[in-house]
Amino acid sequence: MRKLSLSLVLVFTVLFSATGFAAEPVKTLPGDITLAQAQTILAAALKKAEEIKIPMNIAIVDAGGNLKAFYRQEDAFIGSIDISIKKAVTARYFNMPTRALAAASQVGQPLYGIEVSNDGLIIFAGGVPLVDKNNVIIGAIGVSGGSIDEDESVAMAGAAVIK
Known part of the structure; x- marks a missing residue:
C-alpha cells in the first residue's frame, strides 16, 4: 500500500509539473474582480x-x-458590518440591486420569503452588482450604516467607478 501511495504522489508531481499547474497558479478568474479594482471601488x-x-x-x-475588501469607518454601527457583507452577497447571488430584490420579495410577489434562503439575505437597498466596462458582473458592493437611500447612494458611487 505504501508503494502505491508513493507511486501516486510521484505520478501527480510529474503530471502537474509537466502541465504547468505547479509553476504558475491562476491569479484571477476571468470575470472576477481584482484587488486593485476593489480598492478603487472602496x-x-x-x-x-x-x-x-x-x-x-x-x-x-x-x-x-466571497469577501474581497471591507472598510468600517469610525463610529459606523457594529451591527452593520454583517448587513453590508450580506447586501453585497445578495446583490451578487441574484445579479440585481437589493432594492429590486426587495420589491420582488414582498407578500404576493414571486420571490416572497427569499430572504431566508442562502443562510439569510438582506433585501433592502444598499447592495449593487459591480459591472465592468465589458458588461460583465465581477462582484458586488454592499453598504450599511445610514438610511437605505444613503446606503444605496454610497454603493452606487463605488459601482460607478468600475465602468
Whole structure:
C-alpha cells in the first residue's frame, strides 16, 4: 500500500509539473474582480460616505460572493458590518440591486420569503452588482450604516467607478 501511495504522489508531481499547474497558479478568474479594482471601488464609496457625513461599513465581494475588501469607518454601527457583507452577497447571488430584490420579495410577489434562503439575505437597498466596462458582473458592493437611500447612494458611487 505504501508503494502505491508513493507511486501516486510521484505520478501527480510529474503530471502537474509537466502541465504547468505547479509553476504558475491562476491569479484571477476571468470575470472576477481584482484587488486593485476593489480598492478603487472602496475609495470611491468611502469618498461619498465622507461627503454625506454618515459613517458606513462598505463590503465588496468577488464574482463568487466571497469577501474581497471591507472598510468600517469610525463610529459606523457594529451591527452593520454583517448587513453590508450580506447586501453585497445578495446583490451578487441574484445579479440585481437589493432594492429590486426587495420589491420582488414582498407578500404576493414571486420571490416572497427569499430572504431566508442562502443562510439569510438582506433585501433592502444598499447592495449593487459591480459591472465592468465589458458588461460583465465581477462582484458586488454592499453598504450599511445610514438610511437605505444613503446606503444605496454610497454603493452606487463605488459601482460607478468600475465602468
